Amino acid sequence: MSGPIIVGTDGSAGATAAVEWAADDAARTGLPLRVVTAVLRRPYDIPRSIVLEEDVITRDARRVLAEAEATARARRPLVEVSTALIEGAASLVLRDQGQGAEEVVIGTRGLGGFAAALLGSVSMHVAGHAHCPVVVVRPVTGPARDEITVGVDDSDACEPALAYAFHQAGLRGATLRAVHAWQLPVHAFAPEVAYAMDDIRAAQYAVVADRLAAWRRKYPGVDLVEDVRCAHPVDALVEASQGGDLVVVGSHGRGGLGSLLLGSVSRGVLHHARCTVAVVRS
Known part of the structure; x- marks a missing residue:
């Protein structure tokens, strides 16, 4: 059996388009869909004076995952969907997730990109390093052209x-x-x-x-x-x-x-x- 379809999300509009594309492809292929969010921590992310059971970054990442999962399930109710929150740089996390996967799906540019950039650094890195097909989704309007x-x-x-x-x-x-x-x-x-x-x-x-x-x-x-x-x-x-x-x-x-x-x-x-x-x- 083939591996799952991996889709990366950071809550951006481009990532949402990627989740929708990946859900459609999972429905076509009959494969499970795994939605992944990467969390990159730095010492200054959380003030030392604040102690929380679950820090702000993790809480926000879980919200992003939940929204992406809801998007996928609403679009393709019959697709098997799972989620994963993984610590590390997004480019490295998605590259590693591609091992054994059917494909990795990502948006052209996420929240960290420059407004004028045509392609984000994460998309370029994953496309250049992953050992499975990498689909870079560019949002388009209008019906499918087939x-x-x-x-x-x-x-x-x-x-x-x-x-x-x-x-x-x-x-x-x-x-x-x-x-x-x-x-x-x-x-x-x-x-x-x-x-x-x-x-x-x-x-x-x-x-x-x-x-x-x-x-x-x-x-x-x-x-x-x-x-x-x-x-x-x-x-x-x-x-x-x-x-x-x-x-x-x-x-x-x-x-x-x-x-x-x-x-x-x-x-x-x-x-x-x-x-x-x-x-x-x-």
């Missing part, structure tokens, strides 16, 4: 992202748009170099067809659109996100530093996509 976008390239690293995207499309009955973006080599613009553009385009379409062939057979009921573009991958995926409910990207990052564990494409899509993004590490 379309999911997934990035496709010629490497095996995109296979986990394809698996997640096809599974989500099958559960939702949504169209799956497989976007493959390619760019001309720099020397292709040199007049002395002869390039057969038709051959290049045909080769790019072949990359997508070969990569998707096995998934077509596994999910014959999924309506699949092959979207091959001459563009930067971030630009292509961000543009496609405007007409969808979810963008799924793989992460090719191999660096030792936190931000480098996300590839440049996944970082760019997380910052600029117009809908929810799922990052699926290989």
